[in-house]
Amino acid sequence: MNxxxxxxxxxxxxxxxxxxxxxxxxxxVDAAGVSLTLEASEEHLRPGDTVSGPSMMGLADIAAYAAILAAIGPxxxxxxxxxxINFLRKPPPGLLVADARLMKLGKRLAVCEVGLRPPNEGGDPFAVTGAEELCAHAVTTYSIPA
Structure with missing residues (x-):
């Protein structure tokens, strides 16, 4: 899927x-994986003006699902x-990017790695310069039906 x-x-x-x-x-969506964004608004924040853990977990899980669908179809x-998931830094409100890549795709199981980060300094979620520090790192396993 594109x-x-x-x-x-x-x-x-x-x-x-x-x-x-x-x-x-x-x-x-490309050979390296997928990227999704979350526009973290008031409903996604926790005290301390940072994106909540459940919002980051949801984004990571959705990104993993998207990476798998991109590879195998709907x-x-x-x-x-x-x-x-490991929470590494407190992300500020606003745009949060999830970069997901398949680590293993089998007949019944798929394992995916997801990094969550703010967009690069130019605000472009497509460009990963390496200067962005991860806010969270997740690893997921999905069961694929027959």
């Missing part, structure tokens, strides 16, 4: 998170079987 196809699929299947006026967006019943 970025437009993946975005359209997610708008249809997850209208609560994707689509017009919603906080999540697919911004990149499989709505692929589900998370394991999820581990």
């Amino acid at each position: 970025a437009d196809g993946l975005q359209a699929y997610l708008v249809t299947e997850f209208p609560q998170a994707f689509g017009s006026g919603r906080p999540h967006r697919v911004v990149r 499989v709505p019943l692929a589900v998370t079987t394991n999820f581990s």
Whole structure:
């Protein structure tokens, strides 16, 4: 699936998170993986004016799901079987980028790595310069139905 196809699929299947006026967006699909963004507004914040852990976990899980769908096509019943996240820094409100890549894609299981970061200094979520420090790092395993 390409970025437009993946975005359209997610708008249809997850209208609560994707689509017009919603906080999540697919911004990149290529051989290296996928990138999604979350526009972290007031509802995604915790005390201390930072993005909440549940919001970051949700973004990481959605990004892993998107990476898997980009590789195997629309499989709505692929589900998370394991999820581990390390919170590294407090991200500020605003745009948060999730870069997901498949580590292993098997017949029944997929393992994905996701890094969460603010956009680069120019604000471009597509460009990863290496200067952005990760806010969180997650590893997920998904079960793929027969």
